[in-house]
Every structure is written in C-alpha cells, then in structure tokens.
Amino acid sequence: MTEVRLRSILDNDFYKITMQNAVVKLFPNERVKYQFINRGNHFFPENFAEELRKSVHAMADLKLTKAEKEYLRLTCPYLDLPYLDFLAGYQYDPAEVQIRQAGNDLEVTVEGEWYRTILWEVPLLALISELHYQMNNFEREPDETIIQKTHQKAEELHRLGVNFAEFGTRRRHSYKVHDLVMEALIQSKTTKFIGSSNIHFAMKYGVKPIGTHAHEWFMFHAAEYGFKMANALSLEHWVDVYRGDLGVALSDTYTTEVFFQQFDKKFAKLFDGVRHDSGDPIEFAEKTIAHYHKNGVNPLFKYIIFSDGLNMEKVTEITAACRGKIGISFGIGTNLTNDVGVKPMNIVMKLTAARSITGDWIPTVKLSDEPGKHTGDPKMIELAKEFLRIKE
Structure with a gap:
C-alpha cells in the first residue's frame, strides 16, 4: 500500500x-x-x-x-x-x-x-x-482518460465564454489526479481558466489562488455575537482586515433571505460579489440581481461565483439564465478532481x-x-x- x-x-x-x-x-x-x-x-x-x-x-x-x-x-x-x-x-x-x-x-x-x-x-x-x-x-480511469475529459470540459467552458476556477481539493480522488487535472487545464490554453482554490497548485502552475472566507467565519460570529449579528459583523470584520480586497461574500450560512437583509447598500457596493453554495442557483441569481437593483447597484458591475456541486449541464443552465444580467464565474470542484469512474x-x-x-x-x-x-x-x-x- x-x-x-x-x-x-x-x-x-x-x-x-x-x-x-x-x-x-x-x-x-x-x-x-x-x-x-x-x-x-x-x-x-x-x-x-x-x-x-x-x-x-x-x-x-x-x-x-x-x-x-x-x-x-x-x-x-x-x-x-x-x-x-x-x-x-x-x-x-x-x-x-x-x-x-x-x-x-x-x-x-x-x-x-x-x-x-x-x-x-x-x-x-x-x-x-x-x-x-x-x-x-x-x-480509477487511466491518466489519459482523465486528461482528455478535463480538456473537453475546459473547451466546453471556453465555448460558453465563462470564467472558471478549480475548487476540488477537499473531495479529490488523490493528489495525483488533482495534479493531472491542473496540468491539463493549463495545457488546454483556455483563457477562461482563472485559477485554483488550492494554493500549492496555484503556485506550481502559475495561476491565481482564489478564495475569501467559508461558512465557519459566519458560524463563529454567530456563536460569539448572536445569530442576528452574525452576517453583519462577519462582513464588517472582513472589511476591517482586508479593506476592500478579497471582496466575495458567502451568502448562505443562515439562508440567503437572512443574508440579504443585512447585506445592505454599504456591503452591496463594497463587496465585488457573492458566492452561491446551496439551493437553486438560478433562483439565487434572480434574488441577487433584484437585491442589487433595490440598492441602486448595477448588477453588471458585480458578479456571482457559483460553487455548489457543479457539472457541465448546471454551468450551461446557469450561464443561459444569467448572461447579460450579472457577472458570473464558476468554482468547479469534485467534477474536476474526482470525475474518474468511481x-x-x-x-x-x-x-x-x-x-x-x-x-x-x-x-x-x-x-x-x-x-x-x-x-x-x-x-x-x-x-x-x-x-x-x-x-x-
């Protein structure tokens, strides 16, 4: 072994x-x-x-x-x-x-x-x-099959004209497969591959490391300050540390409805966008667009990162629903690093x-x-x- x-x-x-x-x-x-x-x-x-x-x-x-x-x-x-x-x-x-x-x-x-x-x-x-x-x-499938499938996905995403990143560390098949996928994405020459959530592989392949915060940031704030203050204080503290950098807010720790109640005009203007990680993605996009309009913000100047169990079919559906309405990007995890026949x-x-x-x-x-x-x-x-x- x-x-x-x-x-x-x-x-x-x-x-x-x-x-x-x-x-x-x-x-x-x-x-x-x-x-x-x-x-x-x-x-x-x-x-x-x-x-x-x-x-x-x-x-x-x-x-x-x-x-x-x-x-x-x-x-x-x-x-x-x-x-x-x-x-x-x-x-x-x-x-x-x-x-x-x-x-x-x-x-x-x-x-x-x-x-x-x-x-x-x-x-x-x-x-x-x-x-x-x-x-x-x-x-698992042979290396050549994994590389070929990754090339096909990159080409399809390129045809869709959407930016995407690799988000697949936590449920990857193995380090070897992760490495094969990253190498294939770089070799595909697609201009739409923008980076990786994995810092080691981002460094190894010369792409941008991507990420801001996770659910635990908001969960801790709820335990420390109470549920009603969790979203607002989590965002406020993030701004205190990063002063406008790393400006993508995670929206669903205590449901999107509650999040948008506290994601007011200040946060809507300050943060570059939001990340979707559960629930219906198209319904989420509609709520996000409506929220930006409500606060006098042009949603075309903002974007959503979709990252919930994505595959090519979901990406295609989301792209068709959102194109021309709001900026979009995709963080694709398991479908890249663990699409190996098991x-x-x-x-x-x-x-x-x-x-x-x-x-x-x-x-x-x-x-x-x-x-x-x-x-x-x-x-x-x-x-x-x-x-x-x-x-x-």
Missing part, C-alpha cells in the same frame, strides 16, 4: 489562509471544535483510522518553505507580513486531532485554538478521500462549537438554503430559526 502524504503546507484551500490571517489578527485567544461528517455513509475498511493517523502525524513535518513564503508575499499583498512570519513558524500539531473507528464508521474531531486548528479541515478531508479509494481498492465521496468537516469568554462551549450551526444541509445541534438549529424567523 502506498503511503498517503501531503507534500506541502500550502496544499490547502486558499480561504483557510485568508481566514487564518484574519483570526490571528482579531481572535487569537478563541478555542473551537470541528467534527467530520460522513454525509454519504461511506464504508471505511479495517485499519483505516490507523492509516489516517500515520498521514496526520506526517503533517507535523510540513513547513512553509522560503520560496512559498516569497510567493505569498508577492502574490497576496493583502496578507499581513507578521502573519507570513507566523505561518513560516507554524507546524501542525497532531495532538489536536482525535481519530476513532468503530467497525466501518469513522470519527474525526479537532479541538484547539482557532488560529491553529483552522488549517486542519481541508487536508483531513483530502487525506480521508484518497485513503478511502486506496484502501477499498477502487480502480463514486465521489460526500464528506464534510464543520465547526461544531466555539468557547465563549466565560469558558462555556457554544454549539455552532449552519442553516443552508437546502434544509438537508443544515448542520449542528438540533436544539440550536431550532433556536436559530426562531431568532432569525426562518420558516421552511
């Missing part, structure tokens, strides 16, 4: 780096918990936990190289220089990760200071995914609790535009819906 190991500390989604920079600056003392969620009820064979522990312990040896630090300094001037010095001294601490296996069920939890533990989620999911395919002996995994890792200044653990929740994607303590979910007057 081949050992599954990360090759770089930057083999992670870019929004983890941008959020870590903000957390180091604003929330250096807060502790949090994360939990792995096996949404697809996937089968984990005997000794899976043991192999995952080996991969996790090997991450303690990862260090930011001088070349990687210089890359971040030159490419991402909005990252604070003291943060880059911090990242250069950062090391993963495997003691923050607890891994257990009961039969074919896997339990993975993370606990520690938020500024430290924030980097675990994406690499853990990528490792779990790669190990899953390897240990279950699932055979069933993609449906796994996530979510922030589950944040410790308050009184020392109490406050459960965190996410209220997606798709009720089936709600995560968190059921009692807290009902409380959030009551506070935010959400009816389903």
Whole structure:
C-alpha cells in the first residue's frame, strides 16, 4: 500500500489562509471544535483510522518553505507580513486531532485554538478521500482518460465564454489526479481558466489562488455575537482586515433571505460579489440581481461565483439564465478532481462549537438554503430559526 502524504503546507484551500490571517489578527485567544461528517455513509475498511493517523502525524513535518513564503508575499499583498512570519513558524500539531473507528464508521474531531486548528479541515478531508479509494481498492480511469475529459470540459467552458476556477481539493480522488487535472487545464490554453482554490497548485502552475472566507467565519460570529449579528459583523470584520480586497461574500450560512437583509447598500457596493453554495442557483441569481437593483447597484458591475456541486449541464443552465444580467464565474470542484469512474465521496468537516469568554462551549450551526444541509445541534438549529424567523 502506498503511503498517503501531503507534500506541502500550502496544499490547502486558499480561504483557510485568508481566514487564518484574519483570526490571528482579531481572535487569537478563541478555542473551537470541528467534527467530520460522513454525509454519504461511506464504508471505511479495517485499519483505516490507523492509516489516517500515520498521514496526520506526517503533517507535523510540513513547513512553509522560503520560496512559498516569497510567493505569498508577492502574490497576496493583502496578507499581513507578521502573519507570513507566523505561518513560516507554524507546524501542525497532531495532538489536536482525535481519530476513532468503530467497525466501518469513522470519527474525526479537532479541538484547539482557532488560529491553529483552522488549517486542519481541508487536508483531513483530502487525506480521508484518497485513503478511502486506496484502501477499498477502487480502480480509477487511466491518466489519459482523465486528461482528455478535463480538456473537453475546459473547451466546453471556453465555448460558453465563462470564467472558471478549480475548487476540488477537499473531495479529490488523490493528489495525483488533482495534479493531472491542473496540468491539463493549463495545457488546454483556455483563457477562461482563472485559477485554483488550492494554493500549492496555484503556485506550481502559475495561476491565481482564489478564495475569501467559508461558512465557519459566519458560524463563529454567530456563536460569539448572536445569530442576528452574525452576517453583519462577519462582513464588517472582513472589511476591517482586508479593506476592500478579497471582496466575495458567502451568502448562505443562515439562508440567503437572512443574508440579504443585512447585506445592505454599504456591503452591496463594497463587496465585488457573492458566492452561491446551496439551493437553486438560478433562483439565487434572480434574488441577487433584484437585491442589487433595490440598492441602486448595477448588477453588471458585480458578479456571482457559483460553487455548489457543479457539472457541465448546471454551468450551461446557469450561464443561459444569467448572461447579460450579472457577472458570473464558476468554482468547479469534485467534477474536476474526482470525475474518474468511481463514486465521489460526500464528506464534510464543520465547526461544531466555539468557547465563549466565560469558558462555556457554544454549539455552532449552519442553516443552508437546502434544509438537508443544515448542520449542528438540533436544539440550536431550532433556536436559530426562531431568532432569525426562518420558516421552511
């Protein structure tokens, strides 16, 4: 069996780096918990936990190289220089990760200071995914087929005339497949491929690292400041740190309806656009366009990044519905990095609790535009819906 190991500390989604920079600056003392969620009820064979522990312990040896630090300094001037010095001294601490296996069920939890533990989620999911395919002996398609399929997708997206980025780290088939896909996208010569959410591959292939913030940013703010203040304070704090850079707001942590109630004229003008990650994408686009019009903003000067379970058919439908009405871009994940002839995994890792200044653990929740994607303590979910007057 081949050992599954990360090759770089930057083999992670870019929004983890941008959020870590903000957390180091604003929330250096807060502790949090994360939990792995096996949404697809996937089968984990005997000794899976043991192999995952080996991969996790090997991450303690990862260090930011001088070349990687210089890359971040030159490419991402909005990252604070003291943060880059911090990242250069950062090391993963495997003691923050607890891994257990009961039969074919896997339990993975993370606990520690938020500024430290924030980097675990994406690499853990990528490792779990790669190990899953390897240990279950699932055979993927040949390299040539993967490259050909990627070229075909890039050509189709080019014909549609839409910008797209690769967003597939967390549920990729493997590092090898991820690398093949990135190389194929670069070779396709399409001018519409704009970058990758993976910093390591963005650096390796000379494309733009793409990302701003994730649901956990808003979930933490809800635990810290209350559900009604979560969206507004999350956006306000983001602006405090980045002063207009990284201006794409995630809209669906507590449903789009609630988000737009607080995404007022100030935020609508200041942020470059919004990201769609759950619910009907065309309905979301219509709501977004109407919201911009309501606030006196020309939606053609803004854009939506669509990133929810995209395939070529969805991209085509969304493009037809939105063309000429609002700017659009696509973050395509699993359909690029795990379209290899085996069933993609449906796994996530979510922030589950944040410790308050009184020392109490406050459960965190996410209220997606798709009720089936709600995560968190059921009692807290009902409380959030009551506070935010959400009816389903």
